[in-house]
Amino acid sequence: VRCKKLRRFVKRFLRDKRAITPVLSHLLLTVVAVAIMSIATSATFVITTNLRETMGERVIVEDVWFNSAAGTVDVYMRNVGKADIQVSGVYVNHVGQSFNGPFHLEINEHGWLRIAFSWSSGEAYYIDIVTTRGTHVASYYKAP
Amino acid sequence: MLQAITRRLKPFKRNRRGISTVIVVMLSLVLIVIIVGNVFLWSYQMNQIDWEKMQEKVDIVNAQFVNDTWAQNPTAYALRGSTSWVSGDILDLAADDDVYMTFRSYSSGTASSYFVDNDLSNVDSSSDKGTQSNFTAQQYGPDSIYDTLTEENTAAASNVTLINAESFEGPWPPTGWSETGAWNRENNQAYAGIYSADFDGGSGLAGVLTTPDLDTSDSTAIYVDFWYRDDGSEPGEFVLQYYDGFSWDTVSDLGATLLEGQWLHYQETVTDSQYFKSDFRIRWSTNTNYYNDVVYVDLVTVTKETGQTNYELDLEAQWTNVDYTQANEELSIYVNTGSNSHSLDATGGYMLIGDGTPDWGSTTGTISFWIQWDTVANRPWGQHDNMEARFSGTNLVLDWGGTSALTSSTSFTAGRWYFIAIVWNQYTDDLYLYVGDQDNPPSLDAYNNAWTGTVSTLGVTQNNFMASRGGLNPTDGHGDDLRYWDIDRSLAEIQSDYNVELSGSETNLRSYFKLNNNFDDAGPDNNDGSGVSGYSFSSDVPFGLSSTENLRVDVWTGAAWQNIFTDLTNGWNNVSVSSYLTSSTFTIRFKGSAETSDSIQDSWNIDVALLRAWIDEYTTEVEFTGLSNVEEWTQLEWATNVGWTTGSVNVALQLYNFTLDGYPTSGNGYMTYTSDSSPNVDETISQTISTNPTDFRNATGYWKMKIKGTKTGTTQFDLNADWIEIREARLGTLVTFENRGSLTSHIVSLWVNNSTSHERYRMNFFIAPGETTSYFNNNIVLPAGTYMLKVSTERGNTAVFSEG
Numbered sequence: 001v002r003c004k005k006l007r008r009f010v011k012r013f014l015r016d017k018r019a020i021t022p023v024l025s026h027l028l029l030t031v032v033a034v035a036i037m038s039i040a041t042s043a044t045f046v047i048t049t050n051l052r053e054t055m056g057e058r059v060i061v062e063d064v065w066f067n068s069a070a071g072t073v074d075v076y077m078r079n080v081g082k083a084d085i086q087v088s089g090v091y092v093n094h095v096g097q098s099f100n101g102p103f104h105l106e107i108n109e110h111g112w113l114r115i116a117f118s119w120s121s122g123e124a125y126y127i128d129i130v131t132t133r134g135t136h137v138a139s140y141y142k143a144p
Numbered sequence: 145m146l147q148a149i150t151r152r153l154k155p156f157k158r159n160r161r162g163i164s165t166v167i168v169v170m171l172s173l174v175l176i177v178i179i180v181g182n183v184f185l186w187s188y189q190m191n192q193i194d195w196e197k198m199q200e201k202v203d204i205v206n207a208q209f210v211n212d213t214w215a216q217n218p219t220a221y222a223l224r225g226s227t228s229w230v231s232g233d234i235l236d237l238a239a240d241d242d243v244y245m246t247f248r249s250y251s252s253g254t255a256s257s258y259f260v261d262n263d264l265s266n267v268d269s270s271s272d273k274g275t276q277s278n279f280t281a282q283q284y285g286p287d288s289i290y291d292t293l294t295e296e297n298t299a300a301a302s303n304v305t306l307i308n309a310e311s312f313e314g315p316w317p318p319t320g321w322s323e324t325g326a327w328n329r330e331n332n333q334a335y336a337g338i339y340s341a342d343f344d345g346g347s348g349l350a351g352v353l354t355t356p357d358l359d360t361s362d363s364t365a366i367y368v369d370f371w372y373r374d375d376g377s378e379p380g381e382f383v384l385q386y387y388d389g390f391s392w393d394t395v396s397d398l399g400a401t402l403l404e405g406q407w408l409h410y411q412e413t414v415t416d417s418q419y420f421k422s423d424f425r426i427r428w429s430t431n432t433n434y435y436n437d438v439v440y441v442d443l444v445t446v447t448k449e450t451g452q453t454n455y456e457l458d459l460e461a462q463w464t465n466v467d468y469t470q471a472n473e474e475l476s477i478y479v480n481t482g483s484n485s486h487s488l489d490a491t492g493g494y495m496l497i498g499d500g501t502p503d504w505g506s507t508t509g510t511i512s513f514w515i516q517w518d519t520v521a522n523r524p525w526g527q528h529d530n531m532e533a534r535f536s537g538t539n540l541v542l543d544w545g546g547t548s549a550l551t552s553s554t555s556f557t558a559g560r561w562y563f564i565a566i567v568w569n570q571y572t573d574d575l576y577l578y579v580g581d582q583d584n585p586p587s588l589d590a591y592n593n594a595w596t597g598t599v600s601t602l603g604v605t606q607n608n609f610m611a612s613r614g615g616l617n618p619t620d621g622h623g624d625d626l627r628y629w630d631i632d633r634s635l636a637e638i639q640s641d642y643n644v645e646l647s648g649s650e651t652n653l654r655s656y657f658k659l660n661n662n663f664d665d666a667g668p669d670n671n672d673g674s675g676v677s678g679y680s681f682s683s684d685v686p687f688g689l690s691s692t693e694n695l696r697v698d699v700w701t702g703a704a705w706q707n708i709f710t711d712l713t714n715g716w717n718n719v720s721v722s723s724y725l726t727s728s729t730f731t732i733r734f735k736g737s738a739e740t741s742d743s744i745q746d747s748w749n750i751d752v753a754l755l756r757a758w759i760d761e762y763t764t765e766v767e768f769t770g771l772s773n774v775e776e777w778t779q780l781e782w783a784t785n786v787g788w789t790t791g792s793v794n795v796a797l798q799l800y801n802f803t804l805d806g807y808p809t810s811g812n813g814y815m816t817y818t819s820d821s822s823p824n825v826d827e828t829i830s831q832t833i834s835t836n837p838t839d840f841r842n843a844t845g846y847w848k849m850k851i852k853g854t855k856t857g858t859t860q861f862d863l864n865a866d867w868i869e870i871r872e873a874r875l876g877t878l879v880t881f882e883n884r885g886s887l888t889s890h891i892v893s894l895w896v897n898n899s900t901s902h903e904r905y906r907m908n909f910f911i912a913p914g915e916t917t918s919y920f921n922n923n924i925v926l927p928a929g930t931y932m933l934k935v936s937t938e939r940g941n942t943a944v945f946s947e948g
Contacts, residue, residue, distance in 0.1 A: 030167070037171040044175050048182050055186045058193065060940035063895050065902040076904065078893075080940040082190070110893075144899055 050133075056082030057135045062110065064127070066119050066143040073117045075129065077103075077137070078110035085135070091128040092117050119143045197939040201885035204945035205916060207933050209926050212775065212874040216847075217867075218768035224850070225765050226250035230862060237768070240785045240828070240867035247766050247863045252854065255758030258466045259283040265462035267700045267731050273298055274457035274736075278640075282461065282753045286478040288647065289640050290749035293459055293695070293734055297364070297745065299452030306358045307446040311337040317353075325351015325430065335371040335407045335442040343430045345377065345437025354427040358446060361422045365449040366414040368426065373440040374404045382439045383429050386414070389421040390518070390559040398428070399439070407442070417583060418560050455745045457695070457736035463755055466728050470757035471856075473725045475732065477697065479712045480749040484645050484688030486661045487514070487624035492678035494611030494618040495626075495663060497527075498671030502607050502655065505531055505599040510629040512565035512578075512638065513609065514686040515621060517558045522619035524564070525626075526612025528602045533566065534612065542566060544575055545597015550590050554579045558621075561686035563642050569632040570598055578638055582686050585639050608676075609657070615676060622684055626657040628667070643687035644749055691746040694737035699724045705733065712748065721755070730755060761856050764863040769848040772841055772872060778922035779873040780837035782849060783830030786868075790861035791821040793853040797829060799870075800848045803839040807850060813840060819853070826866055837872065876922030879933065881943075883911040889941075891919075895934035898927045907935075 058081030065074040073092070079085050087103040089096055092115065100114045119125065121143050128138035217238040223229060232245030263279045266272075277292040310318055316329040327343050334340045341353055360366050374382060382399030385392040401408060428441055466473075488495060497504075504511060504527060515524050524540075526532025532543050540552040544566070556562060563580040575595035580586030609626050611618035625645070631652040641650075648656045648666025656667040661681045663673035694711035701724060708719045721730070732753075736746065782799050799813035800806070808814040812833045820827060833840065841847045847870055853863055877896075883889050894905045905924055911917055926947075933945040 033165075033167045037168060040171070040175060044179055048179055051183065052186050055183075055190050058190075058940065060936075060942075062893060062936045062942065063897065063902055063904070063934060065897070069900075074902070076902075078936070078940065080938070 053083040054133045054135070057085055057131060057133055058082075059085055059105070059129070059131065059135065059137050061129075061137060061139070064141045066121075066141075067114075068121075070114070071116075071118060073115040073119055073125070073127065073141075075113040075115065075127065076110065077105060077113050077129070079105035079107055082107065083133075086132045087113060087129055088132040089130045090115050091126075091130070091138075093126050094128070193939070196887055197941060199885055199887050200889055200937060200939050200941045201883070202889045202891070202911060202935060202937055202941060202943045203882045203884055204879060204933055204935055204943050205882045206878075206880040207926065207945055207947065208878050210874055210876055210878045210920065213871060214773055214775070214873075215869055215871040216770045216772050217869055218770045218849075220769045221245075222767045222769070223247070223765075224767055224852075225252060225763055227764050227766055232865075234768075237865055237868045240826075242826070242866060244787075244864040244866050247764050247865070249762040249764040249853070249855075249861050249863070251761070251860075252763035253472075253759045253761040255756055256467055256470070258463055258755045258757070260461045260753040261464045263459065263461050265460045265731050267460065267462075268705065268733075270458065272459050274459050274734075276459060279461075282750050284752070286751040288480075288644065288650065288751065290480055290644055290751050292643075292747050292749050293457055294747040295455035295457045295693075295736055295742070295745050297453055298456045299454035301364060301449045302452055303367070303447045303449050305445065305447045306360075307355060307444050309336070310444040311335070311442055312339045312341045313337045320356025322354045323351065325349060327351045327353045327430075333373060333375075333440045333442075335373070335440075337442075340373075340440045340442035341428075342438060342440045343382075343428075343432070344435070345381075345430070345432030345439075346435050347433050349433075350429075350431040352427045352429045353441065355425050355444070355446065357423045357425055358448070359422045360420045360424040360448050362450045362453075363420045363448040364415075364453075366419060366424070367445075367447040367449070368410070368412045368414060369446070370410050370444040371407050371442045372398055372410055372428075373407050373442075374399055374401050375436065375438040375440070376404060376434065377430070377432060377437040377439050381430060381432050381437055384410070385427050385429055386419050387421075387423065387425040387427070388418045388557065388559055389423060391557065392427065392429075393557060394429075407440075418557065453743045454740060455736070455742045456739050457734060457746075458739075460731060460733045461753055462732075463730040464728065466725065466730050466755050467757050468725045468727060468730075471722075471759050473720065473722045473755065473757045474718050475697075475699075475708065475721045476752070476754050476756055477709070477712060477717045477750065478752040479695070479714060479717060480644060480751060481691060481695075481712070481714045482645070482688035482749065483714070484625070484658065484660065484685045486659060486681040486683060487516075487622040487685050488610065488659045488675070489622050489680045489682035489684070490610040490618060490678065491518075491620055491680070492618060493676050494615055494679070495609040495623070495657075495659075496674045496676055497607035497609060497655070497657075498665070498669075498673060500606035500608070500614075501604055502669065502671045503527070503604045504607065504628045504655070505602050505604070506630045507570045507600045508568065508630065508632040509599075510565060510567045510631065510633040510638070511627070512563065512642070513626040514561055514563050514624040515610075515619075516561045516684070516686070517556065517619060517621040519620055520556050520558050522617035523612035524619050524623070525609050526616065527604045527607040528599075528613055529605065530597070531599045531602055532612040533564075534617065540564070540577070542575070542577060544568060545570075545595070545599045545602070549595055549597050550575050550577055550592045552577055552579060552589050554589050561622075563686070565633070565638050565642070567632045567638075568595070568599065570600060574632070576632075578635060580642060586635070586642055588635060609673075610679075611676075622682055624659050624686055626655075626659065627653060628655040628669075630654050645688050688749075691748055692744060693742065693746040695746075695748045696735040696737050698733050698735055700731040700733070705735075708732075711737065725755070725757075759856060760858045761854060762860050763852065763854045764861070765850065765852040766863065766865070767848055767850045768868055769846060770870060772845045772847055772870060774841070774843070774845050775872070775874055776920050776922070777837040777872040778834065778875045780833040780840055781830055781871045781873075782833075782840075782869070783828060783871070784851060784868050785826050785828040785866045786851065787824050787826040787864045787866065788819045788853060788861055789864065790823050790855060790859055791819065791825075793819040793855045793861065795819055795829075796850075796852045796854075797831075798850045798852075799831075799833075799840050800850075801839050802842045803836070812836075823861075824864070826864070828867075874920070874922070876920055877924035877926050878918050878920045879924075879935075879945075880916060880918045881911055881935065882916040883913055886913050888912050890938035891935055892938050893936040894919075894921075894924070895936070896924060896926065896931060897934065898929065898931040901927070
């Protein structure tokens with residue numbers, strides 16, 4: 001039966017009196033459609049990857065040391081998430097501060113983030129650390 | 145429902161807008177599904193992590209500084225090397241109280257032995273004098289295999305004419321000569337002069353022409369020279385005979401010559417010592433049966449080579465690769481000077497082996513003995529009528545598992561020492577007879593390689609020596625050195641010891657009778673024998689009589705010989721040669737002590753010649769063990785307080801490292817020092833180990849240590865151990881955690897903070913839900929004053945503990 005159908009299709013195709021233009025137009029449309037979908041697929045991959053990394057970002061602060069000797073606030077951070085992180089900004093009481101950047105932590109990596117901030121003993125500070133993907137690690141810490 | 149879907153698809157099927165629309169729609173749907181699916185899964189995963197973090201709860205229950213110490217003393221000891229315990233108890237090591245445990249040192253010097261290398265040297269450009277039987281024997285042992293050094297006669301020989309060209313020209317018979325029968329002087333035939341001695345034959349006529357007694361006892365050779373003529377005698381009718389002091393031996397059948405009717409020249413040099421007697425004689429013996437069996441003898445000259453006897457020994461031996469750098473160097477020579485003092489002299493009597501019942505009929509065996517017959521006859525040994533030796537004429541016949549199993553080819557004569565060895569093997573059907581004598585080593589005399597006899601099942605009638613089974617046919621003469629082995633010895637084995645006395649403990653030697661004035665059996669069978677009727681012990685022995693002359697040993701100094709032994713004695717002879725051993729080559733010579741006018745040929749048996757080099761040193765070595773514990777030590781201190789009864793002992797202290805499975809030779813667990821130069825000074829030595837101290841105990845807490853003291857010299861010394869202790873310590877922080885959550889927590893870090901420092905310690909352990917556990921870390925030092933401990937889990941939770 002399939003063989004008959006195929007022969008009928010070929011026969012009809014060969015007897016088609018219409019010109020080549022419609023065929024070409026179909027082909028071109030198909031190519032354009034495939035290209036568009038490829039771009040869409042790539043975009044989807046990029047978007048989903050970023051989305052996954054953003055969702056998988058987890059950073060904790062193990063320790064905060066108001067280091068009187070160095071005159072800094074040292075924050076010991078550990079990456080407990082599923083993606084590498086990079087600190088893009090540090091805010092103390094909502095004011096951006098300089099730090100030992102670029103500060104990058106791979107998965108399960110840990111280390112000191114040293115914030116150049118002149119703190120005062122007994123004061124409480126709201127320290128907000130922001131990653132490049134926008135994750136905030138923020139809390140109040142009181143200087144000893 | 146199905147119809148509704150079909151209806152919906154029909155317009156789609158009829159749609160003319162093409163496949164591109166379909167692709168776009170389908171792929172869009174797929175992408176949407178992927179994006180949504182992933183977002184959902186990731187969200188779930190991260191929520192799970194966040195949820196677990198929320199569920200986790202770990203607390204620090206307590207934190208405290210730990211300072212635990214333990215100390216132990218040894219509970220047992222083991223002596224190493226040949227160290228010996230002298231006094232004291234292991235409990236005496238518990239305190240430094242001058243109550244000691246004492247151990248005695250042993251000689252630990254390392255020695256090297258160098259057997260002599262060769263006998264080829266000639267450092268003094270003087271040729272060797274004397275002979276060696278088996279130099280190789282000096283290079284092994286002592287093993288009772290000897291190199292026999294025998295003196296050589298170095299004096300020039302001189303000839304003495306005993307009968308000077310006797311041509312029978314004078315009165316008949318010549319002075320001192322004797323004749324019987326038809327011997328006479330006639331002038332019908334003569335080789336020299338007018339007359340000759342002749343014998344006119346005839347039926348049944350016999351006679352002998354005999355020379356005077358010729359004293360050849362001091363001879364080294366006899367030259368016999370005469371002319372004879374056989375005018376018709378047959379073989380055996382005209383023979384030449386020599387007298388050996390006991391009997392006449394036929395030495396030549398002159399009648400057997402085919403050159404009849406002419407003068408023939410007979411010349412012989414006699415070197416067989418049996419004819420070196422004071423009454424040596426020569427005779428021509430005739431026994432004719434026909435009238436024309438006429439023989440003549442003329443121009444008889446007999447000369448002996450004698451006189452100038454001077455036996456000397458001068459044999460070099462050399463070492464070529466000796467360590468000459470040692471403090472002590474000694475030449476050692478093992479000698480068997482010979483102790484064969486007696487033989488059994490049987491005169492109608494014989495010897496009973498044991499009580500007569502010892503059965504020497506093993507499946508393989510060797511019976512050997514020395515014997516000198518007074519008369520060649522009767523039976524020298526036997527235990528059964530099918531296991532005995534007997535004579536047939538002058539040939540020895542072995543009835544061995546049957547009658548006449550083997551007959552000697554040697555025709556034995558009286559007055560001469562013979563060595564006889566009978567060897568049999570029932571498995572291989574071999575029966576051997578080896579014969580030697582006082583001048584010649586044993587050799588194969590007769591052999592039956594198809595011997596089918598059996599002696600192992602015969603049993604014993606009576607085991608006798610110098611007679612057979614029950615004293616049958618005792619033979620008169622001397623017997624010596626009777627041996628029975630339960631193996632078939634090879635000729636080489638027999639030759640190696642046939643002329644030396646054995647100890648009796650040689651392998652496979654069962655019975656051994658030295659017959660040195662007794663019938664003791666020196667072998668393991670211990671079948672001491674006894675004598676029956678006429679016998680005595682005689683000092684006439686075939687070998688091994690102790691030399692009367694001293695054997696000296698000289699060492700070559702490079703320019704001359706220096707004497708180091710004036711007389712080698714039986715056994716080991718040792719002498720220091722440190723002052724002479726100045727290079728790797730060392731040469732000695734064996735020298736007879738009497739080197740002029742020495743008329744006695746001596747010989748000496750050298751078993752071993754070797755050089756020994758060593759260092760004098762004494763060592764004490766004791767290993768102590770004790771039991772500690774299996775706590776987490778952070779530090780180990782081990783200490784000893786010991787003294788030595790001599791000064792300046794080199795001491796090594798070692799604590800066993802169970803991880804390395806050995807005593808360290810450097811670093812932790814190893815201490816060395818030289819003790820005080822004065823004796824009996826107690827010194828405390830200790831070492832503190834902070835790195836891996838637990839390596840120095842086993843899984844159950846046992847430790848062991850070794851004290852070794854060494855000192856070069858000849859002074860033996862003692863170790864006085866007063867106090868030995870191992871002290872362990874555990875210093876650090878013990879933090880107790882409690883997991884109050886529902887999940888197992890992984891602790892990854894611990895913070896110790898105060899105002900001046902924030903210290904992070906890496907941790908790696910798990911706490912099950914509900915568990916309380918302690919964590920000890922000797923690196924954590926809690927600060928004084930106020931501090932805070934903070935622990936962090938892998939999920940990112942923290943717990944805090946404050947103090948002060």
